Amino acid sequence: MAFTMWGAGRCTIIAAGLLLAGAATAQRLPALEAQADRITVSGLSSGAYMAVQFAVAHSARVAGVGVFAGGPYYCVGINPARAESVCMQGNPGADASILDAERLAMLQLIDSTQNLRNMRAWLLAGEADTKVVPAVVRASYEFFAHYHRAGAQFRVLPGLGHGLPTPTKGVPCSASESPFLNRCGVDEVGEMLAALDAGNGRGSGTQGRLLPFE
Numbered sequence: 001m002a003f004t005m006w007g008a009g010r011c012t013i014i015a016a017g018l019l020l021a022g023a024a025t026a027q028r029l030p031a032l033e034a035q036a037d038r039i040t041v042s043g044l045s046s047g048a049y050m051a052v053q054f055a056v057a058h059s060a061r062v063a064g065v066g067v068f069a070g071g072p073y074y075c076v077g078i079n080p081a082r083a084e085s086v087c088m089q090g091n092p093g094a095d096a097s098i099l100d101a102e103r104l105a106m107l108q109l110i111d112s113t114q115n116l117r118n119m120r121a122w123l124l125a126g127e128a129d130t131k132v133v134p135a136v137v138r139a140s141y142e143f144f145a146h147y148h149r150a151g152a153q154f155r156v157l158p159g160l161g162h163g164l165p166t167p168t169k170g171v172p173c174s175a176s177e178s179p180f181l182n183r184c185g186v187d188e189v190g191e192m193l194a195a196l197d198a199g200n201g202r203g204s205g206t207q208g209r210l211l212p213f214e
Contacts (some may be wrong), residue, residue, distance in 0.1 A: 029213040040120075040196045042066030044164045044180065045132060049075070052140060056101055059115035064196030065144070067123040068164055068188075071136040072097040072143040074104075091135040094142035101143075116147035122195045123153065124188055126160030128174045153195055160184060 040063055043051040048070020055065035056073045072094055075087040086092050104110045121144035125137035134156050141154035157165060162176035165188045170181030 026212040026214045029211070037061050038063050040064035040066065040193075042068070042122075042192060042196075043070065044068040045070060045162065048140075052143075055119065055121075056113075056116065057110040059111040059113070059119060061111075062115075062119060064120035064122070066192040066196060067121070067137065067140055069124075069126060069129055069132040069137060069162055070140060071132065072140040074100040075136075075139075088132050088136060090133075092139045094139050094146060097139070097143045098146055113147065116144065118151075119144065119148055120151040120196050121145075121148070121153070122192045123155075124160075124165075124192070125154075125156045126162060126165075127156050127158045128160060129162045129176065131162040131176055157184070157186075157188070164189065 037060075039061060041051040041054050042065065043049070045068070048067045051065055052067060052070055052073050055062045071087050072092060074097055075092050076082045077096075077100065082092075101110070101113050101116075105113045121141070123137055123141045123144075125132075125134035127134065138154060141152055145152040145154075159173050161172075161174045161182060163170065163180040163182035165173065165182050165184035165186055167185055167187050168183060170179065170183045171177055173182045173184035175182060
């Protein structure tokens with residue numbers, strides 16, 4: 001899952017279960033002049049589900065959410081059997097997720113759903129994805145569109161399997177295998193970030209730095 005924070009410059013912080021070389025001697029993350037109350041969250045597959053959960057639960061702080069192959073809020077609920085059935089292979093729809101969000105917000109267990117009326121959402125499904133089928137991602141789109149239709153975008157990418165589409169890196173576009181970076185000839189991550197940062201362009205195009213931190 002990736003957190004994008006805005007400040008003097010866009011800062012993307014990627015949190016993942018990766019062991020980076022030299023991590024044992026990593027320094028504390030330096031001050032980044034980022035606005036902690038204006039972030040976007042995004043992810044692929046289980047990371048996309050986590051991004052959706054975070055965006056809805058903490059919607060007062062989240063300006064946008066990017067979803068690659070992930071389903072609607074609280075899809076599994078309290079029934080683990082749904083995780084690998086309807087929430088990956090079925091058509092869960094958005095109605096139950098909307099009701100759950102409203103109920104949990106009323107109980108003050110998550111932030112008010114009124115915040116979702118200002119949130120941008122960008123969602124992508126793979127036409128050839130057999131792990132999380134497009135209908136599941138569409139349900140997530142319908143959830144966000146219920147609150148802010150003008151701010152929600154959904155597309156099915158022809159030929160994409162289960163993975164993050166990149167211009168030149170990774171396995172063939174139609175694959176659904178490790179490392180789940182798919183060579184599709186398109187920069188969908190760039191498109192997502194541009195959509196979530198609507199009106200601010202795509203930046204200077206300069207390269208960032210990968211920083212292991214404690």
